[in-house]
Amino acid sequence: DIVMTQSPDSLAVSLGERATINCKSSQSVLYSSNNRNNLAWYQQKPGQPPKPLIYWASTRESGVPDRFSGSGSGTDFTLTISSLQAEDVAVYYCQQYYSNPLTFGPGTKVDIK
Amino acid sequence: EVQLVESGGGLVKPGGSLTLSCAASGFTFSDAWMSWVRQAPGKGLEWVGHIKSHGHGGTTDYVDPVRGRFAISRDDSKNTVSLQMNSLKTEDTAVYYCTTEFHGAINNWGQGTLVTVSS
Numbered sequence: 484d485i486v487m488t489q490s491p492d493s494l495a496v497s498l499g500e501r502a503t504i505n506c507k508s509s510q511s512v513l514y515s516s517n518n519r520n521n522l523a524w525y526q527q528k529p530g531q532p533p534k535p536l537i538y539w540a541s542t543r544e545s546g547v548p549d550r551f552s553g554s555g556s557g558t559d560f561t562l563t564i565s566s567l568q569a570e571d572v573a574v575y576y577c578q579q580y581y582s583n584p585l586t587f588g589p590g591t592k593v594d595i596k
Numbered sequence: 597e598v599q600l601v602e603s604g605g606g607l608v609k610p611g612g613s614l615t616l617s618c619a620a621s622g623f624t625f626s627d628a629w630m631s632w633v634r635q636a637p638g639k640g641l642e643w644v645g646h647i648k649s650h651g652h653g654g655t656t657d658y659v660d661p662v663r664g665r666f667a668i669s670r671d672d673s674k675n676t677v678s679l680q681m682n683s684l685k686t687e688d689t690a691v692y693y694c695t696t697e698f699h700g701a702i703n704n705w706g707q708g709t710l711v712t713v714s715s
Contacts, residue, residue, distance in 0.1 A: 535702065584658075587642070
């Protein structure tokens with residue numbers, strides 16, 4: 484199984500400042516046939532199901548604000564919130580879909596400083 | 597608008613069985629790969645398993661802790677997917693989400709249904 488790790492476990496950022504979350508996979512999730520990284524990001528607010536944010540490591544889902552961006556390749560990935568808003572307080576998860584079982588990172592909690 | 601509505605959660609004793617159902621609408625269900633993801637109270641997300649569309653063989657796959665105990669099935673005529681859970685353990689206690697997969701990325705989530713395994 485591919486093990487996903489995230490850092491930090493939690494972070495507090497001032498409103499309008501940048502938040503950066505790191506995700507690492509235990510093996511590459513780059514699919515050579517299409518040169519795409521099989522990596523997604525989700526946002527989960529308390530009492531709600533996760534909301535898809537990004538897939539293929541850097542493609543935003545429809546309707547996701549452009550302050551959210553994903554980057555990275557192979558085994559190392561980053562989710563960046565360029566200017567943190569109050570509504571961005573949530574737990575963020577990365578997930579690989581390179582191979583079964585699909586696996587998630589443990590989550591990173593983002594709060595307002 | 598895509599809608600996934602889970603039902604069937606509740607309290608069950610260890611060793612017992614429970615079947616969850618998910619009613620889907622707003623997309624071509626027969627083309628969709630359907631999956632279940634669970635979240636234990638206060639914990640992270642765990643993919644339980646999926647069932648491919650019949651066009652891709654209709655096969656299933658599961659995470660190791662549930663393989664042999666859980667079974668996913670689908671009824672394309674009713675736009676429903678089910679999760680049959682047998683030999684339930686206390687560690688199966690979780691909110692179970694019905695989801696759709698797009699190349700493995702989970703692009704739609706239901707609101708979830710809580711399963712509590714306790715004596």
